[in-house]
Amino acid sequence: MTPNAIDRLVTLLSKLPGVGKKSASRMAYHILDGSSAYAHALADELAALHQLIRRCGICGAFTETDPCPICADTGRDHSLICVVERAQDLRIIEESHEFNGVFHVLGGLIAPLEGVGPGNLAIGKLAARVREHQVREIILALNPTVEGDTTALYLQKTLKEFPVEVSRLASGLPVGGDLEYTDRLTLSRSFRGRVKV
């Protein structure tokens, strides 16, 4: 007995990540209870999204201009490339203000069980960037997971033929974490990666 328009909206909203049927329903009624201006603003942004946003031809980041503002910025260190899995990983790294180089988006990680091989990722493009430009160091900012490790290993081998240093983000105890609640693998990595104080 729910109106069809609400049902259709709930069905669409529940396809968003982390949104179940109940949250989708809450959202739909919230939008309905609210102003139609908000609903229209959201509708306009969604309708224009894929038209406004494209992939940067150099690094693969989401951008409104091609090349993206980071690749076009001459103030950044273009000899230092940070490799990330997905375009959205750029945001968190940019927000940390730790990095002043440029990026390269792989578009995934090597995962044979899911049918993702090196050929599905922007690895050839990364090799081309290293070959054609003066790249000093490549920092792999990949998740410390099996897929991340596999991909890091593959990239390390692939890039061996170039005079470029390949490093990976340190893995270990998170700041503010508790030894008691740390899993064995993380603990083992933090032992192996221990630093002199």
Added chain:
Amino acid sequence: MTPNAIDRLVTLLSKLPGVGKKSASRMAYHILDGSSAYAHALADELAALHQLIRRCGICGAFTETDPCPICADTGRDHSLICVVERAQDLRIIEESHEFNGVFHVLGGLIAPLEGVGPGNLAIGKLAARVREHQVREIILALNPTVEGDTTALYLQKTLKEFPVEVSRLASGLPVGGDLEYTDRLTLSRSFRGRVKV
């Protein structure tokens, strides 16, 4: 350095209930990674929502037709009115298939601290329905909270002048719940409302 179109979408999405900046960002990138067809479908539903959905002139439910399908259904018991706080409460009651009467949406609960008095709710309209039609019983399906209790008490007094029975949904231990984790108030209510077996 995030493209503006994504930032704007994230800002709008983070206004949804239960959605913080991080989830909003995840959703935005999910939509961006997905097909533009999905984004357009969602945009279309949002843009049309407030135009398609109105309030039922009788009960106040969200509906595409006025009166709503429930109020227009002659197969339902129109002498039995279930009073709910919000239009979205209808869905859960309808899904339980426990109730074959009609509804009345109050549009809130009496909450003096938030400036919501009886005059802000559809109480006069409820009294008018009782006055003008043969209403046998009114079931108050209001949350067992301070505001729900206050509103129930107020409605009970207001409806005293009419020859109508006023009842309220039972409050007590939830099915599948555990005595050990039940709060004192719920336990006290379930004692007072105990039923013979």
